[in-house]
Amino acid sequence: MGVARASWTTGLVVDGTRARRRERTRARAFDVGKLAKVLRRKTANDLARVFNGAEKTRERLTDVNDILALWRASAHEETLEELEETLLGVDFGPKASARVTDGVRARVERGECETGEDVRRALKASIVDVLRSAGDSTTIGLNEREGEPSVIMVVGVNGGGKTTTLGKLSHRFAESGAKVMMVPGDTFRAAAAEQLATWAERTGAVMSDSPPNTKPGAVCFKAVDEACARGDIDIVLADTSGRLHNNTQLMDELVGVRKSISKRMEGAPHEVLLVLDGTTGLNMLNQARVFGEAVGVTGIILTKLDGTARGGAVVSVVDELGIPVKFIGVGEAMEDLQSFEAESFVDALFPEEA
Structure with missing residues (x-):
């Protein structure tokens, strides 16, 4: 059975039967109409933050x-x-x-x-x-198959703001009425799970059960299994250990995490989002190339735009690798992860002169 892909503008199927889906939609008000309205409103409100961040x-x-x-x-x-x-x-x-x-x-x-x-x-x-040229930046691919959540895998190198960005993503989805599960797949960094749990509490997300001393692939497999069993999870956000893009062994382990997710759910993960630190400039190009070849990156999240004068580097990533930018980070607050829209970004770089 093939996996249909939906987007934030085409809808999301989140329950095991149509009757249960309608019941949940009424109870939690998570439907296509509300989702579209939230995104339109956020896009309009984000313009000032994007301008200031650039x-x-x-x-x-x-x-x-x-x-x-x-x-x-x-x-x-x-x-x-x-x-x-x-x-x-x-x-x-x-x-x-x-x-x-x-x-x-x-x-x-x-x-x-x-x-x-x-x-x-x-x-x-x-x-x-x-x-x-890389495609639509304003939509996120989601799972349309009944009875299953959407799974989004978040990857990136150490220090790029990956776990914090994952928390901000949880906030974004929660604002749209989605119920989110966060997965502590970063089993390498000390206190990563505790940091993620704090974000889960702040955004109203569910933390998946993660026994100690469990390999990251097994953690993610178990989390997707748990989300399917619960039946009320719309989106699974899987954190992963920060990887040095030039460390083959670590990248191979990340490939294994993706395979574990796919083994539990056909067609998952539905998005693989790569967090890139904007302050690294053109160094992000090599990162994106290696991660893309290893795990099939489908979208970029550019962080720390407000702290760099090198934000133009993301244009090179899009141009050379054909990967669209999905979000940009322009501050520390939960609201400072902005949906990426090409015209708004370019307007922020070249504002109309008074």
Whole structure:
């Protein structure tokens, strides 16, 4: 039997029979209509946080205004070279910077850019094109098969904010009416389970039962089994041990965790989200490449955007690996994990001048 994939905009089947599903929907008000409304409202409210979070990267891009103030169509190649160098300065990377600049060049050569402001709009549109090229960032793939929860596996290197991000994800889903189970699959780091339990308490999530001295694959297998048996869990969020992307043995263990989840539930995990620390700049590209090859990353969560001037590096990840950004972290509060929307992100980097 195949696994149908749903999204936050197409719905979620969460119970064993249609009658029980309707009963639970009435009781807990978790339905498609509410979910869509919550996401639309959050997207609108998130704009200010995204803008503030991108401040350091935006400051590094102020040279664009000076470059475009001297725009002359007859000397457009010189201007485009300066724009490309500016993008390199915020870690867009050589390939992504060239692709964005080529997009602007194509618009100029088609006669669409007569003024510096026209070029500015073309630059923003070209970046949006790259960010959208990997697919829809605004949906999360969920399990539509009756009687089973959706399983989301969260991976990343040590120190990237993975466990904290998982807690913020729990808050996001809970706001939409979903009942969440959190899985302490990080069995390597001391106190990781305690940290996750604190987030579970704060967000109203359920902690899966995790006996001590249990291997991470077994922890995740047991958690999915428990969630299925309970029948009231909508989403399972599985934490994993932080991995050094260049440590083959650790990456192999992470592959084993994914296989354990799939063994218990066909088609799971339904999303594999990679947490990337925005302050690492283009170093995140190698991380994303290795994790993607090992466990099939389906989406990126960019953290610590508010603490870096190198936020443009995420454009390189999308461009070179074709993995969409799903969320960005712009602060420490639970509300500071924002849904990623390409136009809003680019508007935050290049706001309209007063």
